[in-house]
Amino acid sequence: MRPDLFGIDTAIITTRTLTRRLREGDGLELYDLIQENSSYIEDHFPILVELIRTPEEGEEFARRSLAKWLLQEEFTFGIWRVDEADMIGYLHFRNIDWQTPRAEISYFLHQDQAGKGLMTEVMSRMIQFAFKQLQLNKLVLKTLVDNYNSQRLARKVGFRREGDLRHEYRKASGALLDVMLFGLTREEYGL
Numbered sequence: 001m002r003p004d005l006f007g008i009d010t011a012i013i014t015t016r017t018l019t020r021r022l023r024e025g026d027g028l029e030l031y032d033l034i035q036e037n038s039s040y041i042e043d044h045f046p047i048l049v050e051l052i053r054t055p056e057e058g059e060e061f062a063r064r065s066l067a068k069w070l071l072q073e074e075f076t077f078g079i080w081r082v083d084e085a086d087m088i089g090y091l092h093f094r095n096i097d098w099q100t101p102r103a104e105i106s107y108f109l110h111q112d113q114a115g116k117g118l119m120t121e122v123m124s125r126m127i128q129f130a131f132k133q134l135q136l137n138k139l140v141l142k143t144l145v146d147n148y149n150s151q152r153l154a155r156k157v158g159f160r161r162e163g164d165l166r167h168e169y170r171k172a173s174g175a176l177l178d179v180m181l182f183g184l185t186r187e188e189y190g191l
Helices: 027-036 046-051 055-070 118-132 148-156
Strands: 011-013 017-021 075-081 087-097 102-109 138-144 160-170 176-185
Touching: 011 118, 017 055, 017 118, 027 055, 027 075, 027 087, 046 055, 055 075, 075 118, 087 118, 102 118, 118 138, 118 148, 138 148, 138 160, 148 160, 148 176
Parallel strands: 102 138
Antiparallel strands: 011 017, 017 075, 075 087, 087 102, 138 176, 160 176
């Protein structure tokens, strides 16, 4: 465990969003977010959809996420609109390798909020959080080859395509898909 990370921010505010760690009591909102977007995200986050089928499972997930945060194993955030105070998204730093240090970032936004620039706003701040507060040297982002919006977002916030992982991901339908691998280093970010 890294004591220098004990004081990291648990909430990041942008002009239109609040991105904060999941905590007790967030389970119902997380459940609602998953249910409202299940057909939209099931191909990209099947484990999340499977884990959160009831409000109680949403609460359990939120509490497990908080425990993993405190143990510095993963950092999971909900995304809220500032003006409406409703949960509209999810962001997760996972597969953390503290030796490098590097992490993978994954995210989704409520389908009704897509195309408004909200995720660009959030990602820009969360990349800054990753490099300045978590002190990572590299962020990795994986996206399905048919997820053009995520590829566009990755490039927009500074990620570069590093390659393709062939037949890396199986959709719920059983189809095997290639995954595009993007990376962003601390130096490329300008630190």
